[in-house]
Amino acid sequence: MFLSRTLLRRHSVLPGFDLALGFTVLYLSFVVLIPLSAAFLKTFTMTWPAFWDAVATPRVVASYRLTFGASFAAALMNSFFGLIVAWVLVRYEFPFKRVIDALVDLPFALPTAVAGIALTALYAGNGWIGQYLAKVGIKVSFTPLGVFVALTFIGLPFVVRTLQPVLEDMQKELEEAAATLGATRWQTFTRVIFPIISPALLTGFALAFARALGEYGSVIFIAGNMPMVSEITPLLIITKLEQYDYTGATAIAVVMLVAAFVMLLTINMLQAWTRKRQGR
Amino acid sequence: MSSVIETSIAPSARRVPVRNALTATAEPAWVRRTLIGIALVFLTLFLFVPLVSVFFEAFKKGLGVYLAAITEADARSAIWLTLIAASVAVPLNLVFGVAAAWCIAKFDFRGKNVLLTLIDLPFSVSPVISGLIYVLIFGLQGWFGEWLRDHDMKVIFALPGIVLATVFVTFPFVARELIPLMQAQGLEQEEAARVLGASGWQIFWRVTLPNVKWALLYGVILCNARAMGEFGAVSVVSGHIRGQTNTMPLHIEILYNEYQFAAAFAVASLLAGLALVTLVLKYLVEQRVKAQKRSASSRNE
Numbered sequence: 251m252f253l254s255r256t257l258l259r260r261h262s263v264l265p266g267f268d269l270a271l272g273f274t275v276l277y278l279s280f281v282v283l284i285p286l287s288a289a290f291l292k293t294f295t296m297t298w299p300a301f302w303d304a305v306a307t308p309r310v311v312a313s314y315r316l317t318f319g320a321s322f323a324a325a326l327m328n329s330f331f332g333l334i335v336a337w338v339l340v341r342y343e344f345p346f347k348r349v350i351d352a353l354v355d356l357p358f359a360l361p362t363a364v365a366g367i368a369l370t371a372l373y374a375g376n377g378w379i380g381q382y383l384a385k386v387g388i389k390v391s392f393t394p395l396g397v398f399v400a401l402t403f404i405g406l407p408f409v410v411r412t413l414q415p416v417l418e419d420m421q422k423e424l425e426e427a428a429a430t431l432g433a434t435r436w437q438t439f440t441r442v443i444f445p446i447i448s449p450a451l452l453t454g455f456a457l458a459f460a461r462a463l464g465e466y467g468s469v470i471f472i473a474g475n476m477p478m479v480s481e482i483t484p485l486l487i488i489t490k491l492e493q494y495d496y497t498g499a500t501a502i503a504v505v506m507l508v509a510a511f512v513m514l515l516t517i518n519m520l521q522a523w524t525r526k527r528q529g530r
Numbered sequence: 531m532s533s534v535i536e537t538s539i540a541p542s543a544r545r546v547p548v549r550n551a552l553t554a555t556a557e558p559a560w561v562r563r564t565l566i567g568i569a570l571v572f573l574t575l576f577l578f579v580p581l582v583s584v585f586f587e588a589f590k591k592g593l594g595v596y597l598a599a600i601t602e603a604d605a606r607s608a609i610w611l612t613l614i615a616a617s618v619a620v621p622l623n624l625v626f627g628v629a630a631a632w633c634i635a636k637f638d639f640r641g642k643n644v645l646l647t648l649i650d651l652p653f654s655v656s657p658v659i660s661g662l663i664y665v666l667i668f669g670l671q672g673w674f675g676e677w678l679r680d681h682d683m684k685v686i687f688a689l690p691g692i693v694l695a696t697v698f699v700t701f702p703f704v705a706r707e708l709i710p711l712m713q714a715q716g717l718e719q720e721e722a723a724r725v726l727g728a729s730g731w732q733i734f735w736r737v738t739l740p741n742v743k744w745a746l747l748y749g750v751i752l753c754n755a756r757a758m759g760e761f762g763a764v765s766v767v768s769g770h771i772r773g774q775t776n777t778m779p780l781h782i783e784i785l786y787n788e789y790q791f792a793a794a795f796a797v798a799s800l801l802a803g804l805a806l807v808t809l810v811l812k813y814l815v816e817q818r819v820k821a822q823k824r825s826a827s828s829r830n831e
Binding site for chain 2: 257258259260262263264265266267269270271273274275277278281282283284285286288289292331334335337338339342344348350352353354355356357358359360361362363364365367368369371372378379402403406422425426429435438460463464465466467471484485487488491494496499500503506507510511513514518
């Protein structure tokens, strides 16, 4: 009764608000909020210099550079190819389109460890793809390039699935109007279509980037995990944990959590912008 | 008179503008084919080849090796543990998802947007950190570490920790599927049931649940796929004890690191098969949900 009296904006004839909200908030607190706050509380026990020492050693900084850099590059790659894939799936007809459309979600459904070992085997020097790349002198498995490949795999559906509904909802009349006014197809795309879909494209980019930042399972197999070279930040957290350096691990985790929250805010704002651009 | 004029114009003259309109809002055939080609090559290299290679590597050394790898004692215990963890985590998050969707979609209250953001939070947290936070609470150096040890209980490096980490990473799935659909469906049907004298539970079982059953199933499918496949979070809390605290993804890692590639891919192929089944079910359910959303929005208009 307390919850419904203080929180409800208007009276409702439906029952169950107190029970449902009470349970939701309780469960959310015990499973998510209290455990997450443990990470922050643990870091508050550290002094500033100790915190700084833990999160800014050259090895940790190198891991940030790799994690953020590879995530950014992979999200960029996915934005480009994801736009083409989404466009093709919405606009054109070709054989097996529905099967291919359904398979785009594979990275969501395939466990990361499975993706990790499959990609490593493919891109190893004797793998199906790796042997051809080796001939032109490109090594993927056990290098930073491998991290990029794994993160591209993980992030692909985000861009495609964010763009698809926007492309489907786009009014044909706008393109027709542009054509009537004498625009070429390329002009119509750059001046009419692209401005409409760009917020969604940015959202997809941000989602893929955010997901890549925290990714662990698919990367560790293919990365080779050399300190300073191909070691991602989540792996560094695990390494610290295995050395029983709980405070060190938590300090790095807090840095990554703050980055994740900033991304979450950015994505929320981008999504609001997308809705506005679509006129809803 | 007008009909005479219309028919007197050559049919070809009338067809021309139509053809122009079509070509004006579509790309030339070569552009179309190139784009389809690029998309297919990209998807083949990054999605289909890795998927096929899992099954290829799994059966490379023959069916005997494959069957031995998935029926061996450690593998069986890993499969069993994965099933247990998912069978606890999925129902818990299902109940939570329904409760959260009920209050968010059917009521208007202060702090609703904050609650919505908080529900999505586990998706933006790295799996490694999702495991770490439970170590900070229940681990030996953690808040309850000593108390648990004194009472001879184990959470970290044992089943409860694995279940907790799985619950955390699969937390938003069901709620996320239900909330938008229930918001689109509105309140009218529930209010009508209320006016006709139905009790809260009657409304829920007879009106709300039948309306959202496909979206609910969809959420459960996604939740289950992630629960069975989770690697990072579980890896942190499991302790990797063979035959005891190894789930299927962790078992794959151990086999792979021991260079037992065929065995690793054999176990991996089970999870890849699960992923394929998930995609098929997802496709079927998605069709139903789309149809339901369409009818919900046409009702509202």
